[in-house]
Amino acid sequence: MKVSIIPVTPFQQNSSLLVCEATGRAAVVDPGGDLERIQAAVAKLGVSVEKVLLTHGHIDHCAGAKTLAAHYGVPIEGPHQDERFWLDQLPQQSQRFGFPAAEAFEPDRWLADGDTVQFGEETLDVYHCPGHTPGHVVFVSGTHRLALVGDVLFAGSIGRTDFPRGNHADLIASIRGKLWPLGDDITFVPGHGPASTFGEERRTNPYVADGAAA
Template sequence: MLQYQIIPVTHYQQNCTLLWCDETGDAALVDPGGDTARILAVVAEKAVRLCKILLTHGHMDHIGGTAELVAQLQLPVIGPHPDDQFWIDLLPQQAQMMGFTPVAGFSPDQWLGHGDKVMLGKQALEVLHCPGHTPGHVIFYSRSAQLALVGDVLFKGSIGRTDFPRGNHAELINAIRTRVLPLGDEVRFIPGHGPMSTLGHERVTNPFVADKHYG
């Protein structure tokens, strides 16, 4: 089975997620935005083997700890979609804009596209390209666990901002309505910030994407 532990990090309280396959002990970090010592303490506590870093998108609060973890552990970086390359290139400016200590840059070892799969031990994560918050945003979906890691695409009661460079509100709504919500009402999701929810709950109650607004 796929297991997870949410680790809120930085002054943005972004949800970094430790994912692992309990059969093999292979683990990945999704969106390590910072506070790497805290993240690695949780990894040690769970006694899992960290194998890779997965990134949903290129915003600083989700990728700020990546270079430090790579330097320490030589982990491969997978994702996001190549349309977020410009955000990664802008790390110095992002740090200044968002109040973060400057961090080293990095280049992903593997870009992701819609329909790709990432293996974690014996568990498969399906990749869905969901642009709008950023043009290269992806989400990771475990069909077996009925769990999605959606970054800043969807939140409990809200959706991602689209007022950043190359954000697009219509694209974001379309991605949520055509790619995320169809995964099924029972699917639980871990957002980039805030509490978990289910897609069914958002389909009924979310003021931005609920079915009642799209009859």
């Protein structure tokens, strides 16, 4: 599986283009905006977008999802149904953060813990990881030892929990209970900033390192 990271929006959110190298089929994760950049990357690689995947409902991650999905004629999968709270507020989010007007929408498929999503010959496992938002999900390829974690975890930090329905204890539990057991060798792409590994964060991240206070 090939991964291209495309920073989008004024928040420099990491939208990811995932490509099944066996079939040339692709999935776009968290297209928050700047869709011309994503479409250019798709065209450059000569791949066929099969679906749009969403980790959560914050505007920098999902504002472009409906438009991009319509452009390619593909479904939107994710996040978890508890994220309806945020998706319904996209018009207000766009005003608050100075984004182009965004309409509320519902994905074609809500995801739950234990689900899988497929594109081409690739399969990603779905983990419901609340805390940053109530319906946040993480996508994991066990085969390629790769996770797309949205705003749950960052290199050296963790997601904010001061938004409505955020919960710090839930976030810590999601990271330690859902992500760490997957293995230290997992490389993760966060919603912002550089990639890292679960092992590196277990050693050095001041918020969730082994032995750090919850």
